[in-house]
Amino acid sequence: MNVNVRPPRLNLYDARRKQARTFEKTSEIRSVGSLSPNLQPPTPPVFPATNEPFATSRVGSYLLLGQQEGSTLYRCINVQTHEELVCKIVSRNVYEKTLAGYFRLDGHPHINKVEEVLVGLNRTYIFFPRSYEDLHSYVRSKRRLKEQEAMLLFRQVVQAVQACHDSGVVLRDLKLRKFVFKDLERTQLKLETLDDAVVLDDEANDQLSDRHGCPAYVSPEILIPTESYSGKAADYWSLGVILYTLLVGRYPFHDSSHTSLIGKIRRGKFVIPGSLSCHAKCLIRNLLRKDPTERLTVDEVLEHPWFRSSFHDGRDSSDHQDEAKVPELVLDTAITSENPF
Numbered sequence: 001m002n003v004n005v006r007p008p009r010l011n012l013y014d015a016r017r018k019q020a021r022t023f024e025k026t027s028e029i030r031s032v033g034s035l036s037p038n039l040q041p042p043t044p045p046v047f048p049a050t051n052e053p054f055a056t057s058r059v060g061s062y063l064l065l066g067q068q069e070g071s072t073l074y075r076c077i078n079v080q081t082h083e084e085l086v087c088k089i090v091s092r093n094v095y096e097k098t099l100a101g102y103f104r105l106d107g108h109p110h111i112n113k114v115e116e117v118l119v120g121l122n123r124t125y126i127f128f129p130r131s132y133e134d135l136h137s138y139v140r141s142k143r144r145l146k147e148q149e150a151m152l153l154f155r156q157v158v159q160a161v162q163a164c165h166d167s168g169v170v171l172r173d174l175k176l177r178k179f180v181f182k183d184l185e186r187t188q189l190k191l192e193t194l195d196d197a198v199v200l201d202d203e204a205n206d207q208l209s210d211r212h213g214c215p216a217y218v219s220p221e222i223l224i225p226t227e228s229y230s231g232k233a234a235d236y237w238s239l240g241v242i243l244y245t246l247l248v249g250r251y252p253f254h255d256s257s258h259t260s261l262i263g264k265i266r267r268g269k270f271v272i273p274g275s276l277s278c279h280a281k282c283l284i285r286n287l288l289r290k291d292p293t294e295r296l297t298v299d300e301v302l303e304h305p306w307f308r309s310s311f312h313d314g315r316d317s318s319d320h321q322d323e324a325k326v327p328e329l330v331l332d333t334a335i336t337s338e339n340p341f
Contacts, residue, residue: 059125060118062087072195076127085115088126088193095124101194104167110160111191112180131180131192138186139176144249147280151307154243156189161235162298164191168203170231172196174238175217176245198231206231215258216251217241220266220290233292239301240287247276252288279306 057064058079064087065075073086090098095117105111116127135153139145145153157179164171171178173196182188200206207228219237221229244252252270255261264270268290272281283306286296296304 059087060116062116062125062127073128073193075130084130085127086130088128090124090126092119092122092124095119095126097199098124098194099126100199101164101167101169101197104169104199105163105194108160108163110156110189111163112193128192129182131182131190132184133181133186134177134192135179135181135189136176138181139246139249145246147247147277147309150243150246151309152187153189154246155302155307157242158239158298158301160189160191161239162302164194164197165206165232165235165298168200169194170198170200170206170208171235171238172198172208172231173213173217174235174242175214176242200231208234213238215261216253218265219292220268221292223262223266230292232297233295236287236295236297236301237292239298240284240295243280243287244270244272244284247280247284248273252284277306277309279304279309282306 059076061078061080062076062085063079065077067074068086073088076085076087077083078085088098099114099117102111102114106113112128112131114126115129116125118125118127135157160179161171161174171191171194178191178193179189180192182190196212198208208231209228211222213222213234217238219229219234222234241252252272253261253264255264268288270288272284276284283296283301283304286294286304287301289295
């Protein structure tokens with residue numbers, strides 16, 4: 001059984017990565033290789049009796065320990081190395097599409113890397129390194145971040161988005177939860193998954209027509225029934241929402257009513273607390289522009305003076321913000337087909 005997960009235009013496997021191992025026909029599973037050449041081939045898997053994944057099921061060298069809270073990923077451990085990882089389980093007939101973006105972005109420090117792929121009769125198991133807390137939970141626990149810390153983390157977020165755009169990948173559902181910490185110190189971020197991302201056939205044409213995203217992060221043009229919109233420009237808007245939320249501790253557009261929230265986003269009116277630095281205000285305003293053509297690109301964001309700002313003694317003006325006026329970060333809720341615009 002030959003499996004080809006490589007997009008035709010790329011050649012990312014070297015000789016060692018091509019060493020796929022086929023197990024007995026009774027197991028009907030195959031390792032299609034790793035994006036890391038140092039891993040050893042997995043042992044033959046043992047599937048659970050049911051078709052649905054559940055806690056403590058064994059797949060190859062990995063023991064699945066249950067689904068992570070608020071995530072589509074499963075915690076797991078390599079029984080040979082005792083290394084903790086996470087696993088994404090997808091239908092076999094869509095795994096090539098799922099992996100397409102990762103193949104284009106292999107090796108980027110702020111994009112999650114694929115450690116191993118196991119293909120079965122009905123399902124495919126994709127293994128990634130473990131992480132420590134997502135950015136949404138981190139901001140919620142701290143209420144807001146000082147500008148110095150926000151700058152260090154936001155730069156990594158923008159660098160990940162820049163790598164995606166340069167490789168023809170539009171994220172669409174870009175939000176705080178998509179980014180997780182690589183270390184216990186909470187200093188290094190990575191984009192955890194490329195769920196809902198679009199891999200462009202023509203990297204020069206990022207026009208999209210489907211409406212998809214999280215209510216708090218979607219751009220105004222997505223809410224207007226036009227023929228198409230720029231996927232990259234929509235990601236720029238989401239970056240503005242992320243930066244605002246990091247610094248203020250709440251979304252720039254929020255309302256308990258879905259209809260009212262959509263109306264606020266369409267109008268594009270928001271308030272920036274006066275306690276933020278001038279450079280931070282400038283960057284937020286230039287990302288959250290109603291006209292998509294006026295928004296800063298990721299390249300321009302990384303050149304913005306805010307990233308060259310100095311924060312003396314680890315303090316900035318946001319330290320003096322009235323905490324009583326900062327509401328708790330509202331949980332983001334994904335828009336689904338049952339909850340359309």
